[in-house]
Amino acid sequence: MGRPAERPVPTSADVARLAGVSRATVSYVLNNTSAVRISEPTRRKVREAAEELAYIPHAAARSLRAGHTRIVLLPTAHVPIGPLHSRFLNELQWALRRLDYTVVQYGSLGLDGDEAARAWAELRPVAVVSLGEIALTPHGVEILKRSGAKAVITLGPRRVEGAHALVMDQREIGNCAVDHLLERGRRRIGVVMPEEPGLELFSEPRLAGARAAAASSTGARVEPVPLSYTEESAGALAARWGGLDLDAVYAYNDEYAMLLMRALQDAGVDIPGDVAVLGADNLLLGKLLRPRLSTVRIDLVTGQRLAALVDRVVRDPGGEPERHDLMGALAVRRESS
Amino acid sequence: MGRPAERPVPTSADVARLAGVSRATVSYVLNNTSAVRISEPTRRKVREAAEELAYIPHAAARSLRAGHTRIVLLPTAHVPIGPLHSRFLNELQWALRRLDYTVVQYGSLGLDGDEAARAWAELRPVAVVSLGEIALTPHGVEILKRSGAKAVITLGPRRVEGAHALVMDQREIGNCAVDHLLERGRRRIGVVMPEEPGLELFSEPRLAGARAAAASSTGARVEPVPLSYTEESAGALAARWGGLDLDAVYAYNDEYAMLLMRALQDAGVDIPGDVAVLGADNLLLGKLLRPRLSTVRIDLVTGQRLAALVDRVVRDPGGEPERHDLMGALAVRRESS
DNA sequence: TTGAAAGCGCTACCAA
DNA sequence: TTGGTAGCGCTTTCAA
Numbered sequence: 001m002g003r004p005a006e007r008p009v010p011t012s013a014d015v016a017r018l019a020g021v022s023r024a025t026v027s028y029v030l031n032n033t034s035a036v037r038i039s040e041p042t043r044r045k046v047r048e049a050a051e052e053l054a055y056i057p058h059a060a061a062r063s064l065r066a067g068h069t070r071i072v073l074l075p076t077a078h079v080p081i082g083p084l085h086s087r088f089l090n091e092l093q094w095a096l097r098r099l100d101y102t103v104v105q106y107g108s109l110g111l112d113g114d115e116a117a118r119a120w121a122e123l124r125p126v127a128v129v130s131l132g133e134i135a136l137t138p139h140g141v142e143i144l145k146r147s148g149a150k151a152v153i154t155l156g157p158r159r160v161e162g163a164h165a166l167v168m169d170q171r172e173i174g175n176c177a178v179d180h181l182l183e184r185g186r187r188r189i190g191v192v193m194p195e196e197p198g199l200e201l202f203s204e205p206r207l208a209g210a211r212a213a214a215a216s217s218t219g220a221r222v223e224p225v226p227l228s229y230t231e232e233s234a235g236a237l238a239a240r241w242g243g244l245d246l247d248a249v250y251a252y253n254d255e256y257a258m259l260l261m262r263a264l265q266d267a268g269v270d271i272p273g274d275v276a277v278l279g280a281d282n283l284l285l286g287k288l289l290r291p292r293l294s295t296v297r298i299d300l301v302t303g304q305r306l307a308a309l310v311d312r313v314v315r316d317p318g319g320e321p322e323r324h325d326l327m328g329a330l331a332v333r334r335e336s337s
Numbered sequence: 338m339g340r341p342a343e344r345p346v347p348t349s350a351d352v353a354r355l356a357g358v359s360r361a362t363v364s365y366v367l368n369n370t371s372a373v374r375i376s377e378p379t380r381r382k383v384r385e386a387a388e389e390l391a392y393i394p395h396a397a398a399r400s401l402r403a404g405h406t407r408i409v410l411l412p413t414a415h416v417p418i419g420p421l422h423s424r425f426l427n428e429l430q431w432a433l434r435r436l437d438y439t440v441v442q443y444g445s446l447g448l449d450g451d452e453a454a455r456a457w458a459e460l461r462p463v464a465v466v467s468l469g470e471i472a473l474t475p476h477g478v479e480i481l482k483r484s485g486a487k488a489v490i491t492l493g494p495r496r497v498e499g500a501h502a503l504v505m506d507q508r509e510i511g512n513c514a515v516d517h518l519l520e521r522g523r524r525r526i527g528v529v530m531p532e533e534p535g536l537e538l539f540s541e542p543r544l545a546g547a548r549a550a551a552a553s554s555t556g557a558r559v560e561p562v563p564l565s566y567t568e569e570s571a572g573a574l575a576a577r578w579g580g581l582d583l584d585a586v587y588a589y590n591d592e593y594a595m596l597l598m599r600a601l602q603d604a605g606v607d608i609p610g611d612v613a614v615l616g617a618d619n620l621l622l623g624k625l626l627r628p629r630l631s632t633v634r635i636d637l638v639t640g641q642r643l644a645a646l647v648d649r650v651v652r653d654p655g656g657e658p659e660r661h662d663l664m665g666a667l668a669v670r671r672e673s674s
Numbered sequence: 675t676t677g678a679a680a681g682c683g684c685t686a687c688c689a690a
Numbered sequence: 691t692t693g694g695t696a697g698c699g700c701t702t703t704c705a706a
Contacts, residue, residue: 013699022677025677028702031701033702056455056459056484058459058461058698060401060700061682063682064397064698065699065701066682076427093442097445102460103442104441105441106439107433107434107440122393146347230621255621259621284566284592288595288596288626349684349685350684360683361685361686361694364684372686374691394684397682398684399684401697402698403698404698
């Protein structure tokens with residue numbers, strides 16, 4: 001076990017040499033090429049030689065020859081988005097692997113849309129599934145398609161020209177939240193805007209949805225309320241709460257909601273008497289608070305379904321860019337609203 | 338914008354043709370090869386041709402030629418491990434990208450150690466950083482190194498022969514937790530064991546650490562307590578709590594701790610009077626409960642530091658397989674203990 | 675049933 | 691300063 005890294009990595013030529021056959025034969029045997037019949041003794045010789053050398057094919061060489069890869073590129077978030085999101089991502093990866101794709105996560109720090117697209121294109125992915133954290137431009141989509149991507153799928157708040165769009169419309173959530181609060185008789189509604197960078201892509205559309213919902217109701221008012229995910233920030237907000245004159249707040253998600261609710265309670269605000277509080281994500285932890293936190297349950301598409309869709313588009317790229325709605329939002333009333 | 342996918346992807350030969358130069362020159366210009374001086378007009382011609390064709394180099398071809406890749410392979414979890422872990426993962430990816438590595442996450446569902454290693458090796462990664470969720474065998478390490486991996490790094494509870502081990506010893510955490518509880522005068526200590534599959538890799542060593550800590554103190558007793566992450570499970574556990582005869586519980590992490598604490602409170606158990614409750618991870622949410630949740634703060638190595646380490650090992654693979662301890666654990670007392 | 679050889683896109687050596 | 695070209699490891703015709 002001295003320094004095994006010294007001798008060079010065995011190639012199919014090495015296997016051929018050891019087995020006393022040609023490289024072609026090696027390829028046939030190891031890939032079980034059905035169009036060609038190889039005698040059993042030869043097969044065994046090849047297999048044994050491969051085994052002995054611990055031969056492992058070289059994916060890059062293979063796909064260079066093949067002219068295409070099975071890479072699905074997943075640009076990664078710059079910021080952790082939340083438990084829901086990361087569970088979804090895991091599921092998606094898992095399902096794609098099942099379909100024999102190689103999932104490459106690509107963090108695109110500090111690259112703007114087109115630079116990022118170019119970097120991604122170097123890997124010649126057969127598909128790109130953008131979760132929407134990086135702004136993919138129509139031009140970026142064009143770059144990717146030109147480089148051989150069969151499917152470019154955006155899965156986020158924005159719709160991008162040219163891409164197969166699986167729109168996950170965050171406005172839905174804000175809409176649903178405010179609808180619920182209106183139904184509960186509230187009219188002066190705060191909407192928490194997280195100050196953590198990177199979350200605007202989600203919070204802005206949610207706010208827009210909230211506004212849209214309020215617009216349909218006379219006398220309703222929506223007020224954005226900035227908040228960082230710290231106790232200090234929540235405390236400061238609670239301290240000036242009286243001046244805000246709000247009777248309800250949709251707090252972006254359950255985590256921010258829990259934070260804010262505690263701060264309000266500590267400041268003597270009665271919930272839901274003085275203020276209704278609503279989160280989103282339907283976390284288990286929200287049920288542990290008193291009052292139990294009302295929330296918006298978000299039904300994401302399952303990773304499996306999305307993976308199947310990716311596969312379909314890859315196999316038949318001709319289809320028109322489709323637009324699917326992949327998200328449902330449903331208010332779950334508990335005790336805080 | 339009819340069907341841009343039709344015409345083939347441009348290669349450096351196309352660029353050369355359009356610019357009226359050789360492929361070599363194209364390569365020199367686009368890579369800024371310093372060993373060769375190219376006249377400014379030629380450079381411009383090449384650049385313009387590349388621009389016009391929207392030329393994008395082919396990463397596989399490049400690395401085939403180069404004889405090595407810059408891929409760092411990150412086998413992914415089968416299960417979501419928790420917020421701390423996923424933040425760490427993000428950070429690591431980010432830092433590796435900074436160092437110009439291509440991060441490939443590879444979900445290894447249903448593959449056993451050696452199959453997985455073989456699959457990974459096909460990509461010829463320059464480094465593999467195993468977070469420990471898949472059992473990497475010494476043989477698997479051998480396979481990877483033979484296929485050209487300069488660094489095989491395990492980052493988990495287990496130590497693997499042949500790999501550069503960055504041990505993240507989970508026992509530390511259980512140890513620290515129980516030490517704290519002993520110090521607070523508790524002797525009959527429950528240790529929550531999550532029933533969710535995949536977490537044993539973390540919970541078992543933590544339990545072992547807890548036992549070790551208790552062993553050093555006369556009269557102390559450690560009792561594993563199974564719990565799923567549901568209200569029902571917590572309720573059932575709380576209902577039979579009296580029979581367990583425990584005066585403290587280390588609840589795996591803050592989320593399980595919050596769940597259990599609420600269930601105990603609802604069952605009329607006084608915290609910390611009757612039972613001290615201790616979590617781990619130092620989540621913000623724990624501070625929102627009453628009593629405030631005591632916790633074990635886990636100081637993970639930063640993704641940045643780990644990335645730097647990967648880079649060092651890649652550049653100098655000769656060094657002995659090192660063993661680093663990358664985790665610190667520190668009890669943070671609030672009000673629940 | 676097997677082998678010889680072309681060629682995927684790229685870089686780097688050697689010659690001009 | 692630039693071009694010709696070999697060759698990275700693999701698959702796949704076409705011949706034998």
